[in-house]
Amino acid sequence: MPASKRPPIAEELIRQYVGIIPHVAELGMETMHAARGMAIMKLPYQGRLVGNPENGVIHGGAVTTLIDTVCGLAVITAPDEPSRVATLDLRIDYLRPATPLRDLYARAEVYKLTRHVAFLRAEAYEDDPRDLVAAATGTFMFVRRNAARKGLAKP
């Protein structure tokens, strides 16, 4: 199905994504771009995310959270019928420390979609998408059985 013919539910999900996840709303993350199976999000720099107070570098866990979140958005927009998803695993390579005071961006892409599993690659960076802070791969499960009952797929 071409992107223009997608059910409106996907557009609604993209718009609501940040607001319906309390931790993501708390951190002030923003969706910069979202398309079928692909998303870019921003995590604004903030002092409470610092892992090393001597140099102001944010904690690796905050990078993990940004990557998990952007992967989730790429996953829910990937299939024809939106459904609940659950992270199965996530591997993150920390290539260099994030630069203090700079906002962090992450881009995720579903590179293989099956009925039950989505396989993703994701990257985190600041100003230059080629100068990576972290690179990641993840797998997510679709939980279709509960999709109608658990809320996310409500019309």
Add this chain to the structure above:
Amino acid sequence: MSASPPSLAEMVRAAREAGDMNRFIEAIPYARFLGISASAEGGVLTARLASSDKIIGNPALPAIHGGVVGAFLETTAILQLLWTLDSVRIPKTITITIDYLRSAGAHETFARAEVTKLGSRVANVRAYAWQADIAKPVSSANANFLITPANEEPNG
């Protein structure tokens, strides 16, 4: 004479001497923000993640955000290394792989870690987190850290 704030290395030393890793955790803004603390009963380090609305990822279940669970496991692994090693330098995470085993409900969460291999430059650590039942882990992680041998530290 105004004393400069204690360095992280001094805090690691103080935490080790007191047998209380909270002295170090309190210096880390992100650990404070998430609500992480630690105990060392019987010499076994156990980290605790307090339950709070701000760490929820799925309000329908409700469940803790997967990124927060990953961050908690990474922090637990670092605490275990600082508890075990002689070095006072903070280990640098090279890679971490997180397996999500069960949904982590909106309850307090605990975690422990084990150093599986300690090399001269790299340490491999396994960590796992649970809630009500330690036999039913909600998540586990395997991570590699870059470490600094104690004899190569600038101040011994």
